[in-house]
Amino acid sequence: MESRPGRRVPATAVAEARRRRWGATRHDQFREPGDGGGSSRQARGRRGPVRQKPQAPEAHGGLDQAERHVVERFGEDATARRRAARKNQWLRSKAPSARFGARGRGRRSVHAPQSQIDFKNDAPVSTCEGLSTAMDDTYARPRDRHLFSPGRKRILSLDGGGVRGAVSIAFLERIEHVLADIEGRDVRLCEYFDLIGGTSTGAIIAAGLATGFSAGEIHTFYERLAPKVFRSSMFHLPGWHANFDGAALHEELDRTFSGCTLGSEKLKTGLCMVLKRLDTGSCWIVMNNPRSVFWETPQDNSFVGNSYLSLPDVIRASTAAPYYFDPQTIEIVKGMEPGLFLDGGLTPHNNPSLALFLTAVLPPYRLEWKTGVDDLFILSVGTGSYRPKLTTREAQRAPSLLLAINALAAQISDNQELTLTLMSWLGQSSLPWPINSELGDLKDATPPFGKLFHFHRCDIKLEQQWLTQNVGVTLSADDIVKLRQMENPDNIPSLYSFGKIAAEKQITHELLERAL
Numbered sequence: 001m002e003s004r005p006g007r008r009v010p011a012t013a014v015a016e017a018r019r020r021r022w023g024a025t026r027h028d029q030f031r032e033p034g035d036g037g038g039s040s041r042q043a044r045g046r047r048g049p050v051r052q053k054p055q056a057p058e059a060h061g062g063l064d065q066a067e068r069h070v071v072e073r074f075g076e077d078a079t080a081r082r083r084a085a086r087k088n089q090w091l092r093s094k095a096p097s098a099r100f101g102a103r104g105r106g107r108r109s110v111h112a113p114q115s116q117i118d119f120k121n122d123a124p125v126s127t128c129e130g131l132s133t134a135m136d137d138t139y140a141r142p143r144d145r146h147l148f149s150p151g152r153k154r155i156l157s158l159d160g161g162g163v164r165g166a167v168s169i170a171f172l173e174r175i176e177h178v179l180a181d182i183e184g185r186d187v188r189l190c191e192y193f194d195l196i197g198g199t200s201t202g203a204i205i206a207a208g209l210a211t212g213f214s215a216g217e218i219h220t221f222y223e224r225l226a227p228k229v230f231r232s233s234m235f236h237l238p239g240w241h242a243n244f245d246g247a248a249l250h251e252e253l254d255r256t257f258s259g260c261t262l263g264s265e266k267l268k269t270g271l272c273m274v275l276k277r278l279d280t281g282s283c284w285i286v287m288n289n290p291r292s293v294f295w296e297t298p299q300d301n302s303f304v305g306n307s308y309l310s311l312p313d314v315i316r317a318s319t320a321a322p323y324y325f326d327p328q329t330i331e332i333v334k335g336m337e338p339g340l341f342l343d344g345g346l347t348p349h350n351n352p353s354l355a356l357f358l359t360a361v362l363p364p365y366r367l368e369w370k371t372g373v374d375d376l377f378i379l380s381v382g383t384g385s386y387r388p389k390l391t392t393r394e395a396q397r398a399p400s401l402l403l404a405i406n407a408l409a410a411q412i413s414d415n416q417e418l419t420l421t422l423m424s425w426l427g428q429s430s431l432p433w434p435i436n437s438e439l440g441d442l443k444d445a446t447p448p449f450g451k452l453f454h455f456h457r458c459d460i461k462l463e464q465q466w467l468t469q470n471v472g473v474t475l476s477a478d479d480i481v482k483l484r485q486m487e488n489p490d491n492i493p494s495l496y497s498f499g500k501i502a503a504e505k506q507i508t509h510e511l512l513e514r515a516l
Helices: 011-022 026-030 065-074 076-092 142-148 162-183 201-210 215-229 247-256 311-319 353-361 392-397 400-426 464-470 477-483 489-506 509-515
Strands: 099-102 108-111 153-158 195-199 270-277 282-287 328-330 339-342 376-381 427-429 453-458
Touching: 142 270, 153 201, 153 353, 162 201, 162 215, 162 376, 162 489, 162 509, 195 201, 195 353, 201 215, 201 270, 201 311, 215 247, 215 489, 247 311, 270 311, 270 353, 282 353, 311 328, 311 339, 353 376, 353 400, 400 427, 400 453, 453 489, 453 509, 464 477, 464 489, 477 489
Parallel strands: 153 195, 153 376, 195 270, 376 453, 427 453
Antiparallel strands: 099 108, 270 282, 270 339, 328 339
16 A cells, blocks of 8 residues: 555555455454544554453343354354354463353353363353264364263273173173164264273284274284184294294284274274383373373383374283293383383283273373263173182192293282272172182172272183083083183183173163163
8 A cells, every 4th residue: 555755544444455465454343334444643642552441241132242143144153163262262371270150050160271161152051962073162182072072971991801802792791782772873982981991812803993993804814814813823933932923913913903093083082091111110001192191202202192092002012921922122211221011910900990990080091081880880701710720639730830820820819809899899790700609799889989980790600510500501510611711712712792781781871861
């Protein structure tokens, strides 16, 4: 815009020229429709435009000047979006952990970062009613909606156990079938459960479910995978090398979860896996929680953030059972020696239900889900339990390596019994499991602080009497010993069929309707 020397250019002309070149200016948002843009000397002086402070919304029927302008041009929906943007701008200037009061039905407060509040309606968003997967503007990803939205939460816990994971798959197929009946449509368990976690073979299944596989698809994958994985290595030297070649497992996991990290959008819900880090002697509970302490790589590169960990590598680490497979290495610090990981079953969490509960509620894990029978549902699925036994005569004849393996199996069994004891005591169980002859099933035992969650344990017992009474099959002692082998793929059809029969009794419509 050119002007003659000594002649002031009207402010309206300057503003119009700016708008033609740059679009609407910040000054425009405070003008009334038809306002000349401040052509008087009072409105426009040496310091630029004088912005009139917006009046309180109540002064104009709930709308300020700019909002009335938006309504006149674009309608009410645009006004709502503008209000949401203004509130987001204000909240960004506040601490993200501030406590916001939710105005609306039954005034209550929600302790959450700003992303958990629906500013369009000034009320917390509840996405946990039914299996609705409709997204709103509050959560950019389904994972975040599952992890951070308020309301009832559901956890699915999957035990380790090698090929005995076929038992778990039978239960999962039953759960999907019942949910489909309730909803009247096909469902995926990643829609229903807010956190799916597993150890060893349970980690494989959990990762598949979290990425959107159906239980039936995992069943097919499992039947294809097991014969390839549990095949003796050509270079196996007993006592010195792993019994099985892990190359087939690596190849299948890389193909199934190609390019997937813990931070990948392919994960539709919360995923948690249990690992044993051998070089530091620590138990790792690895999860795709973007608010966790170790999620991002720090500026000093003191560690690689969990969000960048390869999902196939983490699964392999959780399944690297000693004697059966070689340890798995994972880069923890760039340029340094990698971490050495073994099967998560070597931790106290072969049944990971207690670890998942602690991850969900303890403040350091940064989820802080609400506890209570009506607020938290935990479904724990086993792979067939039994109590390892060894007679004196058998122990005297067994080589040292076999004794060590039996001792490890007994330790895992003891850990699972302790987990079941604590979960049965802390939670209100709809299907109490007997723990031992002294404790019973703890159905009438209540902690002094009350029950913290609704707990349901699904499993079969790989014992003659239990299978006869509950499944209707009679097996010899030798058949039972064979059935317990976690590395024998020939057992998959029998284990699956036993699990399917048990699931019909243990997974009911009433159970899942209550958990909705």
